Amino acid sequence: MIKKILVAYDNGNKAKKALETAIEIAGGSKAEIHLLVSVKMPDFISTVATPDMLKDLEDKSREYFTEILKEPEERVRKEGLPVFSVILQEPPGEAIVRYSEKEDMDIIVMGSANRGKLERLLLGLGSVSNYVLQHAKRPVLITKG
Template sequence: MYQHILVPLDGSANSNQALQEAIELSRVFGAKLTLLTVVNNSNWIAASGSIATDITKDYRERAERLLAQGRAITDKAGIQTTSVIKTGIPKNVIVDYCQSEDIDLIVIGKSGADAINRLLIGSTTAYVVRHATVRVLVVNAQEDPEA
């Protein structure tokens, strides 16, 4: 049923839970996984020169760490993955990526790490659900029974 699953990662508990769900789906369907992290440039205020370079470098390094963590989880699970870093507005990049690649399912966390943007301009997940041309599975982080 599913051959290629996209998992957007932002470091939130919800995206980590989405990755776990995608791993299980990958096992069931024999699907390949693509992990996507977006360097969000929507908050960059007209930075130029070395400041812009520093911001880009910091965001890129964070994206690389997130993907490395995701790959470590999928490697441990025995699931082969592809990792992709894109720059842009996350909700647009996710939808556009699915249209340009052979993705047939997005497994995404209910809410991500960027709560301020969610309040100001709306949820990335809600946008993806409304605009994606493929199926979308929205995953909640499991509550910690110890909390």
């Protein structure tokens, strides 16, 4: 039985779809839903930003997601499910895999890449979802749409 579901959340439409899927999965068993956000800036930003700018960006991102997570938390609570939010400051793929192991998640649910059709054609599956698929020791469900 599924008792703990990790949802990678970035407030995009695909993450919202992943959350709805997780709620459906959790419904029958009253599983916990853990919303995970990473505020670590992509490596390419560190090549153009000073360390102070980078820290400021990550701090502002943390503030932003602290507010943004209130809506999906409320959505989960409305279904009578336990919800936990965590904001980490490490590369997103690594954060998802590490947290899923540390907290003994039963499944990871995440949206497919937030890339357009041309980017997907050229680059394939998103780097975060691809990383998680390759490294997670838990089942991974990638939602589309």
